[in-house]
Amino acid sequence: MLEIKVITMYLWITFAWLSFIATLSFGQEVPKINPFLPSIKPVIGGKTSFYCQSLSGSSPLHVTWFKDDKEIHDSSFIRIKSNEDPSVLIIETIQSSHSGNYTCRMSNKLGYDSYTTELLVQGSPNWIEKPKDITAHSGDTLTVNCSASGYPKPKIEWKRLQGSSWINLPSNNLYSNQIQLSDKLIIKNTTRESNGKYGCLMSNGIEPNLWTEFDVTIKVIFSYNYLSQSFKLWTRSS
Known part of the structure; x- marks a missing residue:
């Protein structure tokens, strides 16, 4: 009899938790990124940027940038304006080493989306x-x-x-x-x-x-x- 009560209580708690999660998630969306390209044709010594913005997704949205699968942080050549939606990655004084695949990863508590574009530096x-x-x-x-x-x-x-x-x-x-x-x-x-x-x-x-x-x-x-x-x-x- 005691075991039945324990099982019943466990099921009730599980149902209540799932209902709570469903209530929180109602009307909310996983992020979807608007595809992007470099804003300016990249040449050595020049400047270019990437603009990452969501098409949909519930706030708050967090943005992380990657180059060739490695996370990017601010440096003497690269600046990141905002880690929220929208986010802009700016490359100052382009070098040939800046060629590569750039990825914007946008996430919220429901999931994430990412978009990758290739930068080919002309020189x-x-x-x-x-x-x-x-x-x-x-x-x-x-x-x-x-x-x-x-x-x-x-x-x-x-x-x-x-x-x-x-x-x-x-x-x-x-x-x-x-x-x-x-x-x-x-x-x-x-x-x-x-x-x-x-x-x-x-x-x-x-x-x-x-x-x-x-x-x-x-x-x-x-x-x-x-x-x-x-x-x-x-x-x-x-």
């Missing part, structure tokens, strides 16, 4: 790897690297100095042993004709472009024994 190319002068032996295969960061993604042009003019590689199969693969220049089966000055040009439509030159020197190895035998035959015949 001129910056060197990642510059080619250097290279020395190899005849018959070797050379691989030369040249790469740069920047947005839009930089395009690469390989060139070779011919006379007083720079020509693009490859050019009309003039140097059929040279293969251009994006950020790599491969020279197969090198010969004395591979000697020369080469260049790498990086551009993405935003000045300044990047340009660097490098020398390729091929050492030709002669067979000592062969030359020795040839010299002996020549002296005998004379």
Whole structure:
């Protein structure tokens, strides 16, 4: 009999609690964020901002900002105006490192909503790897690297100095042993004709472009024994 009373009391308390929660929640909504984009086209040295506002949701609403899934706090480059609805994230003096995915997370006691947008910072190319002068032996295969960061993604042009003019590689199969693969220049089966000055040009439509030159020197190895035998035959015949 006592157990029945305990169970009845437990059910009554549970029902009362659920009714209380339902009363509190009546007419209230989980937040819904209005999609957003950067307010200004981002360029290095410039300024941009994100404006996060709810389409619906019961107050109070709390806003948290993230970049690449890491929470953002005020810093020398970033300011957050208000952690309530609406909230504005401002990036001062944009750097290339500010590129990434920015998320606004808006929550109340009923739940949360989040929205993510990508920030791509436009800027001129910056060197990642510059080619250097290279020395190899005849018959070797050379691989030369040249790469740069920047947005839009930089395009690469390989060139070779011919006379007083720079020509693009490859050019009309003039140097059929040279293969251009994006950020790599491969020279197969090198010969004395591979000697020369080469260049790498990086551009993405935003000045300044990047340009660097490098020398390729091929050492030709002669067979000592062969030359020795040839010299002996020549002296005998004379």
